[in-house]
């Protein structure tokens with residue numbers, strides 16, 4: 001049976017590309033009977049073109065502006081929110097994330113992710129090839145940022161998606177007990 005989420009609880013998923021934010025987010029949203037807001041999809045819809053085109057025609061900075069705007073709009077809503085891997089790259093986004101717990105980091109190693117996304121042309125940051133090196137570089141910069149904003153860290157590895165979902169649900173149950181209906185941390 002689906003359980004309604006308490007008011008104020010809008011879990012936000014963060015993590016490197018390929019960590020399963022959209023797919024696990026979809027399952028989580030279904031289970032909680034909430035909509036899923038996928039920031040990448042929101043950006044593509046608003047821009048009217050795919051992410052590689054935005055990067056190529058307008059540059060990464062323009063993409064990051066769109067991403068911040070999408071994050072602002074999404075965080076006001078009662079939903080599961082799947083972010084793009086680079087959401088933590090702006091201090092303003094980090095501040096927004098910290099104001100909107102719970103944030104869940106799907107933590108996966110660059111080696112694990114490289115196997116999943118190598119050759120994916122829809123991800124401009126790895127389009128030049130050398131996926132593993134690029135992911136290692138991103139992990140070095142971003143892991144500390146994900147850690148800083150996360151209320152819960154889920155180590156991904158070879159875990160089945162159903163197991164990942166169960167762990168997140170167990171965390172959310174504890175979280176609800178801790179914060180009550182406010183959805184805010186102490």
Ligand code: S3P
Pocket residue numbers: 015016017018021040051083084085086087122123124125
């Ligand atoms: C990016 C990750 C992508 C997308 C864009 C930039 C990044 O999202 O937002 O290509 O900077 O890591 P996913 O993490 O959903 O692949």
